[in-house]
Amino acid sequence: MKSSPKATANPVLDLQAAIKALKPITLQQVFTDREILTLMQTPELKEKLWNTLPPSLKAAGLSCEQVVRSPQFAYTLAIFEEALKGGELNSVLLSLGLDPSIGTSFGGGVRRLLEAIVQKARLEENSE
Numbered sequence: 001m002k003s004s005p006k007a008t009a010n011p012v013l014d015l016q017a018a019i020k021a022l023k024p025i026t027l028q029q030v031f032t033d034r035e036i037l038t039l040m041q042t043p044e045l046k047e048k049l050w051n052t053l054p055p056s057l058k059a060a061g062l063s064c065e066q067v068v069r070s071p072q073f074a075y076t077l078a079i080f081e082e083a084l085k086g087g088e089l090n091s092v093l094l095s096l097g098l099d100p101s102i103g104t105s106f107g108g109g110v111r112r113l114l115e116a117i118v119q120k121a122r123l124e125e126n127s128e
Contacts, residue, residue, distance in 0.1 A: 024108035024110065024111070025108065025110045025111050025114065026081060026110060027077040027078075027080060027081045027084075027110055028074070028077060028078075028081075030110065030114065031077055033068055033069055036068045037065060037068065040064055040065070040068075046064060049064055050064055053067060080092075081109070081110060083109075084108070084109030084110055084112075084113055085108065085109050089109045089112060089113075092109075092113070093112070093113065093116050096116075097120070098113070098116035098117065098119075098120055099116055099119065099120070100116070102115050102116040102119045
């Protein structure tokens with residue numbers, strides 16, 4: 001017969017341990033070359049991405065694939081992640097048209113950003 005796990009005498013310590021066990025998600029984990037290049041197989045999405053690139057990149061004749069694999073792209077992700085970790089998360093969410101009240105502060109800014117994106121996508125899907 002299996003025994004159930006014993007609870008500690010202090011449930012607050014259990015909660016703190018659970019929170020510490022949450023590993024922060026990084027943008028580099030989410031936006032891997034493979035994931036982005038897979039998404040870019042969708043012509044509509046590729047066009048939207050291409051339209052957001054600065055004119056200087058377009059003029060340089062770089063493809064979306066080259067941009068995604070560039071050190072500059074990795075650097076930009078790192079800078080964006082720092083903004084999410086700092087006190088700028090709510091401003092970033094608002095500027096992207098996302099609800100800053102969505103998500104939890106546990107797990108870091110990237111997790112909140114992803115939760116807000118998922119919530120917005122669900123709302124848009126349900127409104128169609």
